[in-house]
Amino acid sequence: MRIVAVLLLVVLAGCGARTQAQEAPAPDPLRGTTFVAMAVTEDGKPRQLAPRTELTVEFTDDGRLIARAGCNIMQGQVDTGDGTLTVDGGLSMTEMGCDPARHDQDEFVAGVLSANPTWELTDGRLTIRSGTTVFDMAAEDAMPRDLQGTTWVLDTLIDGDVASSTAAGAPEVTLVFDGKKVTADTHCNGYTAEYVIEGDTITFTPGASTLMACAPEIMAGETAVADALRDEVTFEVTADRLTFTHPSGKGIGLHAQ
CATH class of the missing domain: 2.40.128.270 (Lipocalin)
Known part of the structure; x- marks a missing residue:
């Protein structure tokens, strides 16, 4: 009887371990990746970026979001749960002086990322959506550039x-x-x-x-x-x-x- 009881405890412990493993949260697929905007749209119409600029959004391994839109750097701790980007405590931004076009672009991007936009990752393409504004982005690794040869x-x-x-x-x-x-x-x-x-x-x-x-x-x-x-x-x-x-x-x- 004592042997049966011990075996039962071992089985139950094993089931508990499997249950905990099954309930462990899935790894964040965005972490460790930088995405580059291929297109930005508002109300279904293209929004042109300021001349000679690009929009990048980086998700660091330590849970930060870092965005660059042509002038200043924006960043903050981000929660990507439930398909939403939630920047804890809001975005902080550097205060580098820029021309009006790039300053306005910084403000526009900061507004989108601060509004708890939704996100969806499909085949390496990231879609960030806030209302009628959409960032269509590709993983930077898919479009490398070398210092030499360019x-x-x-x-x-x-x-x-x-x-x-x-x-x-x-x-x-x-x-x-x-x-x-x-x-x-x-x-x-x-x-x-x-x-x-x-x-x-x-x-x-x-x-x-x-x-x-x-x-x-x-x-x-x-x-x-x-x-x-x-x-x-x-x-x-x-x-x-x-x-x-x-x-x-x-x-x-x-x-x-």
Whole structure:
């Protein structure tokens, strides 16, 4: 009788363990993934993003949502349960100065993500919906970009907490990295530098350059490149965006051509 009782306890304990395992919550499929907006619609009509910007939403392994819409960074702890994005305590946002188009875009995105939108993940495509506004997003891993082998176009000048767009009508400034040297076509003196990558930093050794004076809108782009790509700087590649930040606070933002 005692043996039967012990066996019964073992069976019941095993059933309890299986029940607890069955009731364990499923892992969050969004964590550890960054999504890039393929399309944004309002009332069923496309909403164009500000020129030379993109919208990304990152779900970190420690449960944060980090959104970038072209200027400031928004983030907060997020609960993805029941197919809803609930940002606990609201989104915090950096306070970098931007042009009106990107400032308005930041406010628009923050409003959508703060409104407890619903989400649905199907075959790597994430749909975020708030009322009649829809973000159609794809996993960033599905659209990688390499520093080398891509032509990068300058679109943002960064000076400390202030980011501004390149001058309207100015010729495009492009950067090409060949694995050892970066060449910038600035439509004036040009710029070249040898570089070495280590982790998320690059050390640049600028080459010789002419000192020709050009139109102010052209010199602005050339000066920004020269100020950012010197010494040791940090860089970040996100989908089709590339950002360099020098310890001085000078920096540049580029998009893939």
